């Protein structure tokens with residue numbers, strides 16, 4: 294099957310800076326793909342090359358098998374794009390805005406009317422369609438922007454930081470919408486918000502300093518970096534206890550975090566069976582009063598920090 298997005302040695306240099314360096318990516322159809330990386334990693338530069346807004350210094354990019362730049366008109370038909378800060382005309386209603394955008398795409402008026410109504414439904418703005426965009430919340434604007442990007446049935450939808458400016462309810466609505474869109478299109482979203490990735494993405498790529506560090510399904514990433522984490526709350530100060538754990542052969546790291554409002558010891562191990570046996574004995578020997586003891590999995594954030602540091 295032709296991948297929705299493919300890059301071969303994609304690179305962009307700005308003078309001596311390699312913003313994107315020899316990137317090989319493959320994104321399957323009908324996936325929600327998370328594109329992650331710390332600030333300055335090269336995410337925006339990559340998205341600009343994938344959407345034909347910036348020419349690569351070397352390498353090639355394909356959307357649905359069509360090479361970007363070689364066949365830009367054919368490629369443009371295949372994707373929709375929502376920038377991180379979309380611009381709207383506040384005096385237009387939501388429906389008028391979609392008609393305006395559809396006319397720019399050259400859509401037939403009858404088809405446009407039908408598609409706009411259908412999309413207002415999908416993004417749950419059917420009631421707000423006749424209200425002026427100036428009165429929309431940020432979340433509503435973002436959903437309208439997604440409807441606009443989906444107008445001409447793109448096979449790939451690029452979303453740049455789609456939830457970063459939203460409150461928790463706006464975020465939840467946009468994430469629910471992204472999950473539903475995968476029925477229609479492949480979604481490629483760049484983001485910093487790892488909990489969003491955990492909620493909606495099937496696969497991810499992590500880049501750092503312009504280079505691909507890892508690409509895999511979220512599941513594989515978890516299995517590969519599976520280390521178990523014990524969370525413990527104590528009635529007394531547990532700092533000396535954490536230090537005493539460092540000598541244990543199964544110990545990877547110990548952190549003091551605040552979980553559910555309480556100071557918590559988070560202890561990571563790479564040998565869960567031994568740690569499970571040993572920890573209760575060590576807690577008993579410490580004389581501390583144990584209030585909570587839980588075995589959890591590392592978050593995507595833990596994995597991200599580890600992968601980026603190692604690179």
Ligand SMILES: Nc1ncnc2c1ncn2[C@@H]1O[C@H](COP(=O)(O)OP(=O)(O)OP(=O)(O)O)[C@@H](O)[C@H]1O
Nearest residue numbers: 307310311312330331332333334335336337338339
């Ligand atoms: N037009 C440009 N001229 C010179 N350097 C640039 C240009 N655009 C980007 N860069 C550099 O390329 C690198 C990658 O930038 P890019 O904006 O792609 O990163 P990013 O991952 O999107 O970062 P952020 O998450 O902060 O938006 C950075 O070092 C940046 O300073």
